[in-house]
Every structure is written in C-alpha cells, then in structure tokens.
Amino acid sequence: MGKLAKPQRSKKHKKLKAIDPFYHGDRKQFIDRNSDKVNSRPLKEDWQDMPSTVKEIMRLKEDAKTMPRRRKRKKNKAELTPRPVVKERGMTRPLKPVPEFKQGLRESEAHFMNRIEREAGALLNKVKLEEKFKVDLDIGADGEVKVKKRRLSKKKKERQKMKDVKKKEQKLQQRDKNKTGFEKLHDDVAFGEVASEPPVITAMPRKASAITKNRPGVKSLLLKSIIQENQLHNPSVNMHRKIGETTKRRHLSMARQKTLDTERERVIELYRTMKAKKLQALGNI
Secondary structure (H helix, E strand, O other): OOOOOOOOOOOOOOOOOOOOOOOOOOHHHHHHHHOOOOOOOOOOOOOOOOOHHHHHHHHHHHHHHHOOOOOOOOOOHHHHOOOOOOOOOOOOOOOOOOOOOOOOOOOOHHHHHHHHHHHHHHHHHHHHHHHHHOEEEEEOOOOOEEEEEOOOOHHHHHHHHHHHHHHHHHHHHHHHHHOOOOOOOOOOOOOOOOOOOOOOOOOOOOOHHHHHHOOOOOOOOOOHHHHHHHHHHOHHHHOOOOOOOOOOHHHOOHHHHHHHHHHHHHHHHHHHHHHHHHHHHHHHO
16 A cells, blocks of 8 residues: 555634633633723723833933933144144145044944045045046045146146157057058959969069169179180080089199198198197196
C-alpha cells in the first residue's frame, strides 16, 4: 500500500468563543455583562474625550517650561577679532580663510572624522576647479555659486599669448607630419568597375632627360676616351670581365705586377711587426 495522504484542514470558518477560565456561570450572561457600555448614551452632552497623543504633547510642553535652559557660551575677543592676513613675497592675491573643524556636543568620533574628510575633499575639488579655469568660486549659504574671473597681469597675458601661438604651431606641424602627399589625388571609380591589370604609364615623368643623363655609363667623363682606347688595345683582358671581378696575374703588365708584389710584401711585414708587438705586450703582463 502506498502512503496515506495528509488530512487537509477544513477551510470553513470556525467561530471563536469568548471563554473566561475563571468564570463559572451562564455564558450568555458573561457576554452581555458589558452591554451597558456598548451603544450607550454619553454621560455629558457636547463632550468628547481628549486623545492620548494630545495629552502627551501637553505634558511634554509643561515639562519643557520647567526644564533649565542651556546658556550659550560667549565668544572670546580672540575669536571675534579676525586673523591678520599674512602677505608673503610673490603673492598676487590674499590667502583664503582656512576652515576650522569642531566636534559637536553629541557627535561621535566617526561622524566627526567623516565630516572633516567630506568637507576637505569638497574644498580640494573647489581649488582644483579654480586653478584649472583661473576663476574664483564663491559658494553662498543657499548653494548658489558665483564665478569671478581673475585679472591677469601684462606679463601673464603675454605668456598666455605665446603659449597659444606655440600650441597652434605644434598642431600645424603635427598635421603636416600626418600628410602623405596624396591628399589631392582622387580617383572616381564607377559602381561595378573591375581592374583586370595594373595601369600602363605612357607619359614620361618630369625632368626625365636629367634623370637619364645622370645614369652610369651615360655621363661624358674626361677619362672615358682613355678607357675605351684601353679596351680596344687589350680586348682579351676586358671583354669577359664583369663589374666587381678581378683580373688574373698573367693578364697584368710587368709594371703592374711589380707594384702589386711590393705592396703585398709591405703589408705582410707590417702585419708581422704588429703581431710581434702584441705578443711582447702580453709577455710583459
């Protein structure tokens, strides 16, 4: 057998009976014993009982009259007299008053420190705004902000103008650096146009004649005629020679061979002397 379901409670309203455990007698009399106060005529005509809240307010008002008042502390003369403004060298405007923080009578230490931090942060933000935009901000008690522009001296105005000019020049230079030189060139490509091969350049560039004249082998040099004569006299030596290749010793003249031999011996002797000096220096160490 499966588990039996939990019996559900009836949703029918059950009437609660007012029963006093210490009452012994007829229940009907117990219910009707306070019936003389229900729906009965008031004891006095044109009379209404005062609410309890009004009574409490009147009591507090009377207590406030009898309580001793707190006397306000009189300020000292030092507190009433304003502090002298100290002017240092180089100051163009007076210093702003520094706020003084005093802990309240019932203010906790944490609330007092939070208030100091909040007001100090607001003051720092105000100073940053003033220095950034070169203005003076006056915040009234109602929260209204008045902006006053600072008057600059002639020197500062000239410096500001110079800075503005330099900034403009730097912007122009940066703009010129970013230019590629092809800003004016523009091709109008029709919709659906396809390029099957690169363009063929038919026009010669400017100063083409000057470019062709400066190419190697085209210039009219003074020794060109002599080189051509040597090539004609020794065709076997220079016919198959390419640029960067050396000629063989047997194809050189006797005078050329002798100069090369003497130069070779001189270089070898110089190398030997350098090597000997180096070994001698190492031996002394």
